[in-house]
Amino acid sequence: MTIHKEGRTLLFILLIVLVAIIWVSDYYLFPEYAVVRNIIIGVSVVFYLLILQFFRLPSIQVTKNDHLVLAPADGKVVVIEDTEDTEYLKGKRKQVSIFMSPINVHVNRMPVGGSISYYKYHPGKYLVAWHPKSSTENERTTVVTKMSNGTEILFRQIAGALARRIKCYVQEGQKLEQGDEFGFIKFGSRVDIFLPVDASITVNIGDKTTGGKTVIAKLA
Numbered sequence: 001m002t003i004h005k006e007g008r009t010l011l012f013i014l015l016i017v018l019v020a021i022i023w024v025s026d027y028y029l030f031p032e033y034a035v036v037r038n039i040i041i042g043v044s045v046v047f048y049l050l051i052l053q054f055f056r057l058p059s060i061q062v063t064k065n066d067h068l069v070l071a072p073a074d075g076k077v078v079v080i081e082d083t084e085d086t087e088y089l090k091g092k093r094k095q096v097s098i099f100m101s102p103i104n105v106h107v108n109r110m111p112v113g114g115s116i117s118y119y120k121y122h123p124g125k126y127l128v129a130w131h132p133k134s135s136t137e138n139e140r141t142t143v144v145t146k147m148s149n150g151t152e153i154l155f156r157q158i159a160g161a162l163a164r165r166i167k168c169y170v171q172e173g174q175k176l177e178q179g180d181e182f183g184f185i186k187f188g189s190r191v192d193i194f195l196p197v198d199a200s201i202t203v204n205i206g207d208k209t210t211g212g213k214t215v216i217a218k219l220a
Helices: 005-029 034-054
Strands: 068-070 075-085 091-100 107-109 114-122 140-146 152-159 166-168 181-185 189-195 215-218
Touching: 005 034, 075 189, 091 215, 114 152, 114 166, 140 166, 152 166, 152 181, 189 215
Parallel strands: none
Antiparallel strands: 068 215, 075 091, 091 189, 107 181, 114 140, 140 152, 152 189, 166 181
16 A cells, blocks of 8 residues: 555645644643644544545556456446447447445546547636536546547546546547556545447446556447
């Protein structure tokens, strides 16, 4: 288990700030109130540990398979439906959406391997991630991967009410392996995956997923 690069600077600054708060409380604000000082210390430690766990980066073993689509994120399946993509694929698709709460690992991993055929960042709103319009109105990125057999899989990072910073590391033409890290979203968010209509969905609403490990669909 390591700490993700997106959190290292923040965690260092936060540690300095919390230590300063504890020191000021101990020597200037509440020098005669041990109970108050202990509460401040306790709250500071718990808060720091909560932020620390958010940026954890567990080591995983990815089993690659061109016929399987892996979950791009840790979280819970909140949407499985037939839909239509109007941005790039221009046709009917099966959509699977995974909601990532603040306690989930927030690394985003490639659901399939291939070459990035399309990438676009969209500024937008910050509706709660489970809102039906968050997929089209929230701040988001759209990524399309073209597999070796020509199949294209579209997926979106979607910011939520708390997640106001999306990081996406891909660029068009780049080749990535299934399970490779492609992005990170800070503090609660959602990822949508748009699959071919003949794909067989292997998860159900409410299922928990692990990025780079849980199989969410089988391709024909």
